[in-house]
Amino acid sequence: MTQVLEPKDMEWLSKGVLGIQWSDGHKGVYPVRYLRQHCPCAACTDEWTGELRITPDDIPMFVAVQDVEPVGRYALKFNFSDGHDTGIYSYNFLRKNCQCDICVPVKPEQPKSRRLM
Ligand SMILES: [Zn+2]
Ligand SMILES: [Zn+2]
Numbered sequence: 001m002t003q004v005l006e007p008k009d010m011e012w013l014s015k016g017v018l019g020i021q022w023s024d025g026h027k028g029v030y031p032v033r034y035l036r037q038h039c040p041c042a043a044c045t046d047e048w049t050g051e052l053r054i055t056p057d058d059i060p061m062f063v064a065v066q067d068v069e070p071v072g073r074y075a076l077k078f079n080f081s082d083g084h085d086t087g088i089y090s091y092n093f094l095r096k097n098c099q100c101d102i103c104v105p106v107k108p109e110q111p112k113s114r115r116l117m
Contacts, residue, residue: 005091006073016064022095029100036063036080038097039087 009021013029020028037056039045044054060082067079071088079085098104 005095007076007091007094010068016062018065020094022091024095026095026098026102027100028094028098030094030097031099032065032078032080033059033061033063034097034099035065035078035087035089036082036084039084040089040093041084041086043086044084 003024006023007020008023011019011021013019016032018030018032018035020030022028036059037054038052039054044052046053062081064081065078066081067085069077069079071077074092075088075090076094077085077088
């Protein structure tokens, strides 16, 4: 499949949750804090291993997006309220990390033994 993946539309679903309508018909859901916690820039994510260099808990609870800029025709750059603006989020990265109920099914009434690693 060589369909070009790109955002058709963007809207705030609620405070701090970005919705992206993708060209493949999927409606993506992206909590801003999640995006900040998974920033793909070299300071936040190890380029070689893909492991996060930041501790997700270190990200402020109420981080916001102040600006979104398109980067070429393949990515978005977010300016976060904590001053971080070096992350280039490619469309593929965003599509893959969608946090909607379909991509990340909500598990009903599971005991809280979810492992972090
Ligand atoms: Zn970063
Ligand atoms: Zn999804």
